Amino acid sequence: MNVHEAITAHTSKQHAHLQRFLELEEARERAIDRALDDCRAGRPVSVEPINVWTALINEHAQQGISPTRTTVTEQMIREFASRS
Numbered sequence: 596m597n598v599h600e601a602i603t604a605h606t607s608k609q610h611a612h613l614q615r616f617l618e619l620e621e622a623r624e625r626a627i628d629r630a631l632d633d634c635r636a637g638r639p640v641s642v643e644p645i646n647v648w649t650a651l652i653n654e655h656a657q658q659g660i661s662p663t664r665t666t667v668t669e670q671m672i673r674e675f676a677s678r679s
Contacts, residue, residue, distance in 0.1 A: 612655075612658065616662075623652060626648055627645055630645060631675065634673055645667045
């Protein structure tokens with residue numbers, strides 16, 4: 596493999612890694628929105644779906660260049676809901 600092919604392969608791998616991160620992040624954001632909606636409506640709040648996505652993101656980050664995310668607590672959701 597010549598240098599140009601190696602660079603192209605590396606860049607493609609990084610791009611695919613970041614695309615997967617964006618998919619996971621979008622799913623996590625949807626889970627956060629659902630938890631915020633529940634909180635604002637006075638329904639019970641579950642952060643478990645958020646943290647499932649968080650764990651997947653953090654596992655994925657170990658394999659490449661994407662960032663990690665913090666585990667979310669119910670208190671974090673309540674505080675954010677009260678400010679927005």
